[in-house]
Amino acid sequence: MTEPPRTEPSAPALSPLGWARWAWRVLTSMRTALVLLFLLALGAIPGSLLPQRVVSVEQVQNYYLENPDLAPLLDQLFLFDVYASPWYSAIYLLLFISLAGCVLPRAAAHYRLMRARPPRTPRRLDRMPYSATLEVDAAPEQVLAEARELLKGHRIADHGDSLSAETGYLRETGNVVFHLSLLGLLVSLACGSFFGYRGNMLLVEGDAFANTLTSYDAFHPGTAVDPAAIQPFWMRLDDFEASFVEEGGMTGQAESYRADVTYRESPEEPERTHVLAVNHPLRVDGAQVYLLGHGYAPTFRVTDADGQVVFDQAVPFLDRGDGNFTSDGVVKVPDIAPEQLGFTGVFLPSAATDDSGDLVSDFPDARNPMVVLKGFVGDLGLDSGNPQSVYQLHTQRMEEVGDSPPLAVGDSWELPDGATIEFTGYRDYISLQVTSDPARPYALASAVAAVLGLLCTLFVQPRRTWIRARRGEDGRTVVEVGGLVKTEGTAPLRRFHELTTQLNRRLRRSDRQADMEKE
């Protein structure tokens, strides 16, 4: 007979729509935005403490080797890819939704306000943050005419015995532009990683490369990039120069690098030249070529026991990073019978003996270039089908045959089986990065708009001014000035007062003139 009560009267359940409204209101509130801002800052911290794949894959690998137990755990929390992780993405996406939900309605309201006339004069101006009254002889029409002149740059509306004026719309415009620009910046970043690519390579003096996938040592394409269809430019390194500080406390510090290159935008285009330097990239067909570093590529000539030259080329050696370009490298000589030859070597651009008698390099420039080699004979393993790094010698199927003496340019070292390796000199090489990011201009435009918007929203002070002029009972004109500001500080109040004083001064002057004319 009686139905059980379905809902408790004291707490009416929200409909799904109601819940959605409530969630939207919470998400777009300033308080939530604040919390999300803190989370955004807090979440960025682990990315600076732990190595990041986006910065250096090698550092992450090293971290794995040093902390084999902890690293997989951290990886599961995406702590090596913080800025691309689901949880960090969630924070900034929520923040941007909150931002859009807050800013778009404000933008609409601001648009309506900008199209509307300044609001009517309230009955009581003395309730405004600033108000002033004065009495003059001039007629009300003249008062309003003077006020109009003083309020140049304001938008003015007439209301018979009063006028209202508004200025400083740029504050809210700037606010909207600033927040939307941040959104634009985020979209540009995303587009860049989607449609752009980045690749690295080494280029020895005199050599050239064509911009194809096979030229790169490492290539990181965006998801939407077709590696077969990248810009078809071509570039050759003609000459490289580095200069170093020779004396004083900063001896050995690099002073400048410059690389003279010749390039072609595409196979049909004519050759052009460019000076490639740090801070001076080559821009070609929407891609940028950067000079990241340099090193030495010693040149070797290998002759077999019959006197036949079987190897004659430059081999890039990698800088150890000791500041004096002590460099390690590997020479692989596959085309020699009966057994292949391999060498690991150390290149010293300025060889000298240190206090303990060891051979070291004591300057980054090539003052006294020398190499020391360790020779191996056997099978280099190049035919196994597995790709090999050019900087690693696989010695499992090779036999060590001993160390060479330090070789200066022109020196040769004869191996036990009759082959000879000669250190014929060296060439410079440069390490290059090629990047293509079609969204860069949009990112820049967003950033510039953000700064301009920020300046407007922080420094423009919107003000509303009302001026009313009525004939009083004694025949004199009563002038009321009212001012409304939303920003804090006393500066806008002072602006209102300036207006009052100027108006007063002008009217008094005209009063005096009128008196003089009467006399």
Added chain:
Amino acid sequence: MHVLAADGAVDPVLSDLSDNLVLWMIVVYAVALFLFVFEAAYGRRESLKGTRLVAVGAEDGEGGDGVRVNLREREPEAKASRHFLGKVGMAVTVVGLVLNLAQIITRGLAADRWPWGNMFEFVIAICLCGVAAFLFAALRYRAHYLGAFVLVPVLLLLGVAVRWLYSESGPVVPALDSYWIAIHVSALILATGAFMVSGSATITYLVAHRTEARKALGEQVSAIAAKLPSAELLDRVAHRMIVLAFPLWTFGVIAGAIWADEAWGRYWGWDPKEVWSFITWVVYAAYLHARATAGWQGKKAAWVSLIGFGCLLFNFFAVNYLFSGLHSYA
């Protein structure tokens, strides 16, 4: 081919002069600090001139020329400790600023390059901007009472610079050889100077806030704490300084991104320095929003701005020495 640079191109006379100027600058700032502390402790609490409409002739009543003005809210109480020696302190600070500037110019001329290329030079330049921002606040907002609170961190920084960060005058690495150093680093140094004044004002604000709370409870407050300017005034100066510094910081970070695009081939790469300047930016952005949010004004917002200042300091010192990144030039 490799070319050997003829020399490090450092003028020894100018370089010695600039090293001497550092010491003189410290002495002069220390004298100014002493004078400011004296003013704060023994001055008389007086109304500040020029911060109110009174100065132009009217407030709440009859002004000149028959104008009656009515303000809905009273302006904040603007009282601070005043003493003749404080005025001398201002003059001495200006002398210090001139020495500071001379030091930077001679160091730049000695090495024939833009004079911010290492930590030592950054600190000296930040001190210059901090003191300049203080003098600006003193002229514009009558915030001379901040003198002691700004000069303490300035002297601490200079001490750290001379004791631990000193490096000889000389050329910079090629990556820093760009006109962007003038734009990017200058903007960030200027912003840091203004943030520093804001940080000092905020700490003073928190002390003054406590003093006012204790006075309201009827407790006796003595010494310098009793003579602090009103909390509201300090809060405003701190806010003003952040409003100046925040767009400069934004611009500096963006200029850095443009430079990074030119030098390293990407405009943003999550280098530790980039991460922490981003964090600093976000925290100060949070501060600006907090001031506009009910329930977050006052003390809470002040703490947010101090966290921002902490991030700034961490970015400046820790990131250079603890992390390896592209911004390592320690």
